[in-house]
Amino acid sequence: MEWIKPGVKxxxxxxxxxxxxxxxxxxxxxILSFLWPGPNWGIDFKGGTELRLRFKERxxxxxxxxxxxxxxxxxVQIQQFQAGLLEEAEQGIDFLIRVEELxxxxxxxxxxxxxxxxxxxxxxxxxxxxxxxxxxxxxxxVGKELRERGAKALLYSLVGILFYVGFRxxxxxxxxxxxxxxxxxxxxxGIYNLLQREWSLAIIxxxxxxxxxxxxxxxxxxxxxxxxxxxxxxGNLRELINQGINETLSRTILTGLTTLMxxxxxxxxxxxxIRNFSILMIFGLVIGTYSSIYIASSLVLLMxxxxxxxxxxxxxxxxx
Amino acid sequence: MQRNLKIKVGLILGLLVIALxxxxxxxxxxxxxxxxxxxxxxxxxRILPTRAVVMGLDLQGGMHLVVSVDTEEAVRNELYQIxxxxxxxxxxxxxxxDKIEVLSxxxxxxxxxxxxxLKKGTDYIKNxxxxxLLETNEGSTLAPIYVLDDAQAEYYRGNATRQVMETxxxxxxxFGVAEPSIQRQGKDRIVLQLPGIKEEDRNRVLNIIQRTAKxxxxxxxxxxxxxxxxxxxxxxxxxxxRRLLPEVDKDGKIVAWYLLKEEPKITGDYLxxxxxIFGGGDLGGALVSFQWNIDGARRFSRITGEHIGENLAxxxxxxxxxxxxxxxxxxxxxxxxxxxxxxxxxxxxxxLRAGALPVGIKIEEERTVGPTLGKDLIExxxxxxxxxxxxxxxxxxxxxxxGGVVASIALILNLLFIFxxxxxxxxxxxxxxxxxxxxxxxxxxxxxxxxFERIREELRIGKNERSAIEAGFARSLWTILDANITxxxxxxxxxxxxxxxxxxxxxxxxxxxxxxxxxxxxxxxTIYELWFALSKKTRKLNIGIxx
Numbered sequence: 001m002e003w004i005k006p007g008v009k010x011x012x013x014x015x016x017x018x019x020x021x022x023x024x025x026x027x028x029x030x031i032l033s034f035l036w037p038g039p040n041w042g043i044d045f046k047g048g049t050e051l052r053l054r055f056k057e058r059x060x061x062x063x064x065x066x067x068x069x070x071x072x073x074x075x076v077q078i079q080q081f082q083a084g085l086l087e088e089a090e091q092g093i094d095f096l097i098r099v100e101e102l103x104x105x106x107x108x109x110x111x112x113x114x115x116x117x118x119x120x121x122x123x124x125x126x127x128x129x130x131x132x133x134x135x136x137x138x139x140x141x142v143g144k145e146l147r148e149r150g151a152k153a154l155l156y157s158l159v160g161i162l163f164y165v166g167f168r169x170x171x172x173x174x175x176x177x178x179x180x181x182x183x184x185x186x187x188x189x190g191i192y193n194l195l196q197r198e199w200s201l202a203i204i205x206x207x208x209x210x211x212x213x214x215x216x217x218x219x220x221x222x223x224x225x226x227x228x229x230x231x232x233x234x235g236n237l238r239e240l241i242n243q244g245i246n247e248t249l250s251r252t253i254l255t256g257l258t259t260l261m262x263x264x265x266x267x268x269x270x271x272x273x274i275r276n277f278s279i280l281m282i283f284g285l286v287i288g289t290y291s292s293i294y295i296a297s298s299l300v301l302l303m304x305x306x307x308x309x310x311x312x313x314x315x316x317x318x319x320x
Numbered sequence: 321m322q323r324n325l326k327i328k329v330g331l332i333l334g335l336l337v338i339a340l341x342x343x344x345x346x347x348x349x350x351x352x353x354x355x356x357x358x359x360x361x362x363x364x365x366r367i368l369p370t371r372a373v374v375m376g377l378d379l380q381g382g383m384h385l386v387v388s389v390d391t392e393e394a395v396r397n398e399l400y401q402i403x404x405x406x407x408x409x410x411x412x413x414x415x416x417x418d419k420i421e422v423l424s425x426x427x428x429x430x431x432x433x434x435x436x437x438l439k440k441g442t443d444y445i446k447n448x449x450x451x452x453l454l455e456t457n458e459g460s461t462l463a464p465i466y467v468l469d470d471a472q473a474e475y476y477r478g479n480a481t482r483q484v485m486e487t488x489x490x491x492x493x494x495f496g497v498a499e500p501s502i503q504r505q506g507k508d509r510i511v512l513q514l515p516g517i518k519e520e521d522r523n524r525v526l527n528i529i530q531r532t533a534k535x536x537x538x539x540x541x542x543x544x545x546x547x548x549x550x551x552x553x554x555x556x557x558x559x560x561x562r563r564l565l566p567e568v569d570k571d572g573k574i575v576a577w578y579l580l581k582e583e584p585k586i587t588g589d590y591l592x593x594x595x596x597i598f599g600g601g602d603l604g605g606a607l608v609s610f611q612w613n614i615d616g617a618r619r620f621s622r623i624t625g626e627h628i629g630e631n632l633a634x635x636x637x638x639x640x641x642x643x644x645x646x647x648x649x650x651x652x653x654x655x656x657x658x659x660x661x662x663x664x665x666x667x668x669x670x671x672l673r674a675g676a677l678p679v680g681i682k683i684e685e686e687r688t689v690g691p692t693l694g695k696d697l698i699e700x701x702x703x704x705x706x707x708x709x710x711x712x713x714x715x716x717x718x719x720x721x722x723g724g725v726v727a728s729i730a731l732i733l734n735l736l737f738i739f740x741x742x743x744x745x746x747x748x749x750x751x752x753x754x755x756x757x758x759x760x761x762x763x764x765x766x767x768x769x770x771x772f773e774r775i776r777e778e779l780r781i782g783k784n785e786r787s788a789i790e791a792g793f794a795r796s797l798w799t800i801l802d803a804n805i806t807x808x809x810x811x812x813x814x815x816x817x818x819x820x821x822x823x824x825x826x827x828x829x830x831x832x833x834x835x836x837x838x839x840x841x842x843x844x845x846t847i848y849e850l851w852f853a854l855s856k857k858t859r860k861l862n863i864g865i866x867x
Contacts, residue, residue: 001718001719001720001864001865002776002864002865006776006777006780052693054692112526115523131519131690131692132519132522132688132690133689133690133692133693133696134687134688134689134690134693135522135686135687135688136686136687136688137683137685137686137687138684138685139682139683139684139685141388141684142386142684142685146819149817149818149819150817152817153813153814153817153818156813156817157809157810157813157814160809160810160812160813161806161809161810164805164806164809165806168802201818201819201822202752202755202822202825204818204822205752205755205814205818205822205825205826208810208813208814209759209810209829211810212806212807212810212811212829213759213762213807215803215806215807215810216763216766216803216804216806216807219799219802219803219806220770220799220803223798223799223802224799227795247777248773250773251766251769251770251773254719254769254773255762255765255766255769255770258712258715258716258762258765258766258769259762259765259766261708261711261712261715262708262709262711262712262758262761262762263708265704265707265708265711266704266705266708266755266758268704269700269703269704269707270700270701270704270754270755271696271697271700271701272697272700272751273751273752273755274697274700274701274704274751274752274754274755277752277755278755
């Protein structure tokens with residue numbers, strides 16, 4: 001089977017100015033998405049208590065909400081889910097209850113929000129009506145640290161990749177690759193913000209994975225461009241880059257599609273953090289593939305153009 | 321067959337056998353009861369591996385706690401001790417002072433009476449505290465300010481964390497948790513991993529970990545129903561060497577206030593044992609009986625002997641539990657009554673046996689997963705993983721026919737190797753770890769696609785199959801290496817910076833990337849070579865295109 005026949009010749013870099021504009025617009029929108037609607041920080045980053053309960057019998061979410069709100073714990077979020085894939089759980093219903101951090105005074109007395117909530121619910125639904133599936137508590141100090149650590153992880157990996165690619169290729173390739181990676185990470189984060197899905201530690205891991213995947217993609221293309229340059233030793237960079245992208249196109253598309261297929265299964269069937277992780281990855285994959293084809297190499301070309309222009313300007317000056 | 325090829329085939333088969341041996345215990349592991357189901361002969365043969373891959377707390381269920389130690393309290397406590405020490409040596413040395421004060425978290429000010437005493441006092445401090453207190457140029461002429469040496473303060477902080485860790489260790493051991501892990505993280509953090517905590521035990525564990533369990537016995541001077549009444553009787557201020565503490569009932573309600581003498585006192589540090597006794601207390605309910613060590617017994621019998629007829633307050637965590645009259649001299653035993661429930665008495669005995677925390681701690685992070693959710697997630701993770709893997713294999717076989725079969729064999733081997741390495745490293749498999757494995761499948765597929773596309777290109781320019789495959793692999797080598805090394809960089813950084821489950825992701829990704837390079841480049845190529853070696857004439861190789 002062969003979907004993309006040999007000898008395709010698409011001028012990928014020719015219209016680079018349009019793709020740059022599109023990407024810049026997307027980046028701008030993504031940055032804006034951090035202001036509006038803003039990221040939906042989970043308790044990993046915001047701090048607070050999260051309680052996941054499974055009721056054996058179906059229970060109205062309104063009733064649970066009213067009971068929890070009567071405790072005056074500050075802002076309360078409640079979501080309901082179909083209880084697990086397990087057969088015995090089919091009748092039941094899961095609730096995810098999230099509250100902000102308790103006021104300092106209560107905290108000092110060692111009172112935990114989750115204890116207050118489950119006591120209240122036991123009071124009205126009776127002992128044994130539900131089981132506690134999960135309790136997460138993140139203190140404000142830890143939340144701040146985790147945010148900083150996440151940002152650091154992203155920054156360090158970009159720098160690490162910059163050095164490695166710079167060492168293996170030329171510096172302008174490294175810069176092109178890292179700019180493209182930054183582009184992928186920020187746009188994926190932007191889309192994730194627009195979907196208002198929750199940010200957790202796993203999402204930072206997801207962004208790092210997108211970076212890893214996309215650099216993989218970009219390097220395959222760069223590698224081919226370099227090889228073509230070595231082999232032919234003539235022609236202009238623009239044509240060579242186009243040739244490189246075209247020759248690897250089949251691989252780029254196929255890898256993208258198979259990975260996409262795997263991710264869709266993970267997003268549909270994987271529970272918990274795996275689902276959000278996979279959703280983020282799906283967008284990251286699409287954007288990463290796009291940037292490997294349209295952005296990364298075009299950036300190298302852009303840098304070459306700038307260099308050429310400077311050179312000719314200098315030559316003009318010398319002539320004068 | 322070439323010798324070279326024989327070695328390669330032998331090596332791969334050998335690795336495969338080792339991998340299967342390493343994985344077998346995990347396949348046969350009974351994760352609900354956490355025990356092996358391997359047959360006896362396997363367990364008796366000493367060299368065979370018996371440990372299963374460790375499931376992370378997010379899959380297996382359990383508690384992950386991060387507590388911070390109030391190390392500044394340790395420094396403050398030491399500073400107050402230094403203050404008391406100085407006060408008494410100055411008295412001995414007849415150095416006259418106006419007062420000594422602890423100013424801030426690390427400063428102490430000594431106000432001397434006159435310049436003569438100032439000289440003697442500063443010389444004394446210089447000679448005896450030269451590594452501990454450093455003179456600053458703050459303060460006035462007669463009242464110099466000293467600052468605690470940084471290295472010394474750092475030692476106190478480290479010591480406090482170490483002591484807290486030991487105490488928590490023995491509390492958890494006394495409570496009884498199978499295979500707990502208690503580790504220090506940074507300067508003042510302790511991470512506790514407690515697998516298999518039941519839902520109903522969670523609050524008990526939190527309580528046992530957090531309470532200071534500071535136990536003191538102090539003589540009662542007087543008491544009153546309210547703090548105000550007591551203070552009024554004292555003329556509005558607290559005399560020195562006295563403490564004012566509330567008495568609480570079972571529900572934590574304050575019932576009285578006591579004025580207690582700080583000296584003589586005896587603390588829980590002298591306990592050797594504490595046991596709950598159910599029923600039989602004067603107040604009904606359970607009580608805790610304890611036993612002093614030799615030093616403790618000596619002190620306790622002296623105090624009780626000298627103060628017969630007075631009230632001795634039992635103070636637990638700065639609250640008076642009871643204050644019975646001393647009827648007779650007591651030697652090495654005693655009991656704490658408080659109308660406890662059996663569980664409260666059991667837990668109190670546990671924390672008293674394990675000892676008090678030297679400083680306060682605070683829970684910074686808790687992640688508790690019940691066993692039901694873990695099972696749920698494993699099931700979903702498995703289903704998603706199997707479907708993802710199967711769809712990838714089907715696609716590869718359809719698109720690259722024989723090539724796809726080879727790639728699938730290499731892919732399955734890679735997965736086996738990942739689990740084997742997890743078992744050998746005793747690394748933990750977390751939920752994000754499963755995602756890492758899924759991603760490895762993607763990387764592996766990519767490596768194969770790169771190679772196949774290359775082989776196809778070589779075939780198109782007219783090379784024969786054998787040399788097309790040689791060239792395909794050779795030309796893909798650096799592309800695949802570069803792509804995987806960059807992923808490795810991201811994984812390494814994630815491992816350094818990430819915590820808990822995220823680290824699991826970095827671990828499986830790292831193992832997977834190394835496996836991808838090995839299986840993608842070495843294993844698949846060997847299979848092709850084997851194919852050519854086994855077929856007498858050049859058999860037609862089908863990788864999905866017609867030339």
